[in-house]
Amino acid sequence: MPESAPMVVATPADAVDIAQLRDRLAEWMVGNGIAQWLPGEYPAAVVAEEATRGEWFIWRESLTELTAAVRIVWRDPDFWGADDAEAGYIHGLMVAPEYRGRDLGSRIIQFCADYTLARGVTVQRLDAAADNPVLRKYYxxxxFIEVRETQLPPQFHGTARVVLMEKPLAPGS
Incomplete structure (x- = not known):
């Protein structure tokens, strides 16, 4: 992500593009035997509600082309249960397929870390499909350190189990 094109807060008007990018990635996953996301399971109406709350961030290569997106929330009891605590929870980190191999994922994770630290929070958390060794290795x-494996919350589909991961953040890092 060049410095000239930072992540910006998404608006409800970006919801269709975000949902379409997620569906594109879900279709790729299903086609490659990865049971993490399923096409159509995350509708634009839900994304719009989340964007209204300021949870989504996007980066566009141009005014029309969505390059990447990520959602950050501060609590996540659906996934973390009794271990839920304030943290920068990363969800839906997506990079358009045509932008793979440009280190955007790690730059987005750093953006999330900076955003989390700016709020005074020193822990990042995320989840990944337990049966996706490539993604687990990447994180x-x-x-990120694997904390535990758990059942996928019932409102989601695609995989049965997720691994919960966290990363301590140091101010100034």
Whole structure:
């Protein structure tokens, strides 16, 4: 992500593009035997509600082309249950397929870390499909530590189990 094109807060008007990008990635996952996301399970109306709350961030290569998106929330009891605590929870980190290999994922994770620290929170958390060793290894290389494996919340589909991961953040890092 060049410095000239930072992540910006998404608006409800971006919801259709975000949902379409997620569906594109879900279709790719299903086609490659990865049971993490399913096409159509995350409708634009839900994304619009979340964007209204300021939870989504996007980066566009141009005015019309959505390059990447990520959702940040501060609590996540659906996934973390009794271990839920204030943290920068990363959800829906997406990079358009045509932008793979440009290190955008790690730059988005750093954006999320900076945003989380700016709020005075020193922990990032996320979840990934337990049966996706490539993604688990990727997040491990980004400094996330596996905390535990658990059932996928019932409102989601695609995989049965997720691994919960967290990363301590140091101010100034």
């Amino acid at each position: 491990g290389a980004q400094g």
